[in-house]
Amino acid sequence: METLEAIRLRHSVREYEDRHIMKDIIEKIVDCGRVAPTARGEEPWEFIVITDKKALKEIADITDYGKFLKNSACTIIVCSKDTKYYLEDGCAATENMMIGAASLGIGSCWVAGDKKSYCEKILKCLEVPPGYKLVSIIPIGYPAKRQNPTPKRPLEEVLHWEKF
Numbered sequence: 001m002e003t004l005e006a007i008r009l010r011h012s013v014r015e016y017e018d019r020h021i022m023k024d025i026i027e028k029i030v031d032c033g034r035v036a037p038t039a040r041g042e043e044p045w046e047f048i049v050i051t052d053k054k055a056l057k058e059i060a061d062i063t064d065y066g067k068f069l070k071n072s073a074c075t076i077i078v079c080s081k082d083t084k085y086y087l088e089d090g091c092a093a094t095e096n097m098m099i100g101a102a103s104l105g106i107g108s109c110w111v112a113g114d115k116k117s118y119c120e121k122i123l124k125c126l127e128v129p130p131g132y133k134l135v136s137i138i139p140i141g142y143p144a145k146r147q148n149p150t151p152k153r154p155l156e157e158v159l160h161w162e163k164f
């Protein structure tokens, strides 16, 4: 799928087909995160791919609004060294991977990491060393149903030329 189309058609997918995603496809998606913009060239991120069903359920149970991730084909955890711009960097990587997934016909949903009270619990569960922050949790999978993009505020409402 062409890039602009993938950006426009991407939407949160929370129901997945019970279908495996090939390893090379997962690697392609994570590679989109790897090349994201990063402040001061620090690349503070690490990406953990969880495919094991039991582990997926364990993580899902810890979250509040991410219970559906237990049914994902796999879930990518974005964690980042606690640098000045860890959040911006981690979010850029997150969105890159979601767009990459969409362009390959794979659905995803951003499940909150940073600021959630369950961050430490998830980091511990995944044996992430001290000094890292949980930025986001990204379940991915082939969408179980067709869905239109989520309506957003129109361009003329959000676009300001020259001044606010």
Ligand SMILES: Cc1cc2nc3c(=O)[nH]c(=O)nc-3n(C[C@H](O)[C@H](O)[C@H](O)COP(=O)(O)O)c2cc1C
Residues within 6 Å of the ligand: 010, 011, 012, 013, 014, 065, 066, 109, 110, 111, 112, 113, 149, 150
């Ligand atoms: C920082 C952030 C945290 C989010 N956390 C959750 C979450 O915990 N659970 C969930 O189902 N969706 C979560 N979402 C997805 C939003 O609900 C979704 O992006 C929004 O409703 C717009 O829909 P769209 O993604 O289809 O455009 C999160 C999105 C962002 C950017």
